[in-house]
Amino acid sequence: MSTKQQDSLFIKAAFSQPTERPPVWMMRQAGRFMKEYWDIKNRYSFLEMCKTPEIAADVTMLPVDLLGIDAAILFSDILVTAEAMGGDLSFTQGVGPRFSNPVRTSDDVDRLETGVVRKLQYVADAIKIVQQRLDGKIPLIGFAGSPFTVMSYLVEGGSSKDFKLTKLMLHNEPELAHRLLAKIAEVTTGYLNLQIEAGVDALQIFDSWASALAWDDYKEFSHTYISKIIAGLNRQDIPIISFCKGSSVFAPLMAEAKPDVISVDWNADLLNVKKSLPAGIAVQGNLDPHILYADKKVIKDRIVKLHERMKGENGFIFNLGHGIMPDLPFDNVKYAIDVIKNELT
Ligand SMILES: Cc1c2[nH]c(c1CCC(=O)O)Cc1[nH]c(c(CCC(=O)O)c1C)Cc1[nH]c(c(CCC(=O)O)c1C)Cc1[nH]c(c(C)c1CCC(=O)O)C2
Known part of the structure; x- marks a missing residue:
């Protein structure tokens, strides 16, 4: 991390140091709710955008320039690791991600490659371009999917409502599931270390x-691997944020993996979650993203209420409980960020 970023609101809050106001960024801030995203998306496929460092950098910079957020997140996807391992990935409008060669048998797992981090060099190249463009203005967050979440896409062959095949593998063939998870975790550790080397300020x-x-399945099949990944990072002074939907339940276990920040869904009272965690773990969240469909008065009221609740706490990063929906009005997203930056007292 550049020395400049150590004094940024975001890095200070991530390390539970005092800040004059909470920093704000939003999950899925580099995406489809922006007209400017579509201007680029209409010319390239999603994977072309991810794999062309100049384009990935352009998209990463959109919310920096248009929203004024306090941290950028690299434009990419959690499924690039699975693709590098041999998953035949495509994204279709309205369908989402799809793997044409789902991973369901022992042979399928054997076929997945692990020495693939060099195939993800395009991500490192994008990081370097973004850092040149940011020029120390705000920190850049890199990311990866957790082994369990990535596994679910590989096993189901795409998005799923109930994760039936994935859970069936955990329950009926736990050894096979562990073999798959261990392979994804190995690649993910190398991939995140590549991002650190390329210059991200947080992950x-x-x-x-x-x-x-x-609970028990989360502990055995997800938590174990996230812990291994975090332990395997050459993290220097880079904060690690752990996000899961379900964090209001799993937060005590998530904390054991030793992240610096836990990103909390909107079901929980954020202060209660924070108080339940060991000292020194910051929280990120946790507005219900649907609030941003509501009237501006409601948006402001909910932001003020969350801020009041968290007042006096070090280690609070304003964010949503999950990502921005593609049809959210840009104006409302911008309004929320402006309120957080300028109107909280
Ligand atoms: C589960 C998951 C994925 N990808 C990601 C997750 C975890 C985050 C979460 O829980 O929301 C992570 C992700 N995906 C994307 C980012 C970029 C950075 C950001 O703006 O936050 C990040 C951090 C861009 C994207 N990833 C995707 C898009 C849309 C692609 C398009 O333009 O059509 C973007 C901007 C595609 C994607 N990628 C994935 C899905 C399910 C989809 C389809 C979603 C849909 O259709 O609603 C997998």
Whole structure:
């Protein structure tokens, strides 16, 4: 991390140091709710955008320039690791991600490659371009998916409502599931270290679908691997943010993996979660993203209420409980960020 960033609101809050106001960024801030995103998206496929460092950098910079957030997040996807391992990935409008060669048998797991981090050099190249453009103005967050969440896409062959096949593998063939998870975790550790080397200022691990799991299954099949990944990072002074949908339940276990920040969904009272955690772990969240569809008065009231609740706490990063929806009005997103930056007292 550049020395400049150590004094940024975001890095200070991530390390639970005092800040004059909470920093703000929003998950999925580099995406489809912006007209300027579509101006680029209409010319390239999603994977082309991820794999062309100049384009990935352009998209990363959109919310920096248009929203004025306090941290940028690299434009990419959690599924690039699975693709590098041999998953035949495509993204179709309205369908989402799809793997044409789902991973369901022992042979399928054997076929996945692990010495693939060099295939992800395009991500490192994008990071370097973004850092030149940011020029120390705000920190850059890199990210990866958690092994469990990435596994779910590989096993299901795409998005899923109930994770039926994935959970069936955990329950009926736990050894096979562990073999798959261990391979993804190995690649993910190398991939996040590549991002650190390329110059990210923070990292977030997305375990979006952990909420599908029972406590014991979360512990055995997700938490174990996130802990290994965090322990395997050459993290220097880089804060690690752990996100999962379901964090209001799993936060005590998530803390054991030793992240610096836990990103909390909107079901929980954020202060209660913070107080339940060991000292020195910051929280990020946790507005319900649907609030941003509401009237501006409601948006402001909810932001003020969350701020009042968290007042006096070090280690609070304003964010949503999950990502921005593609049809959210840009104006409302911008309004929320302006309120957080300028109107909280
Ligand atoms: C589960 C997951 C994925 N990808 C990601 C997650 C975890 C975050 C979460 O829980 O929301 C992470 C992700 N995906 C994307 C980012 C970029 C940075 C950001 O703006 O936060 C990040 C951090 C861009 C994207 N990733 C994707 C888009 C849309 C692609 C398009 O333009 O069509 C973007 C901007 C595609 C994607 N990628 C994925 C899905 C399910 C989809 C389709 C979503 C949908 O159709 O609603 C997998």
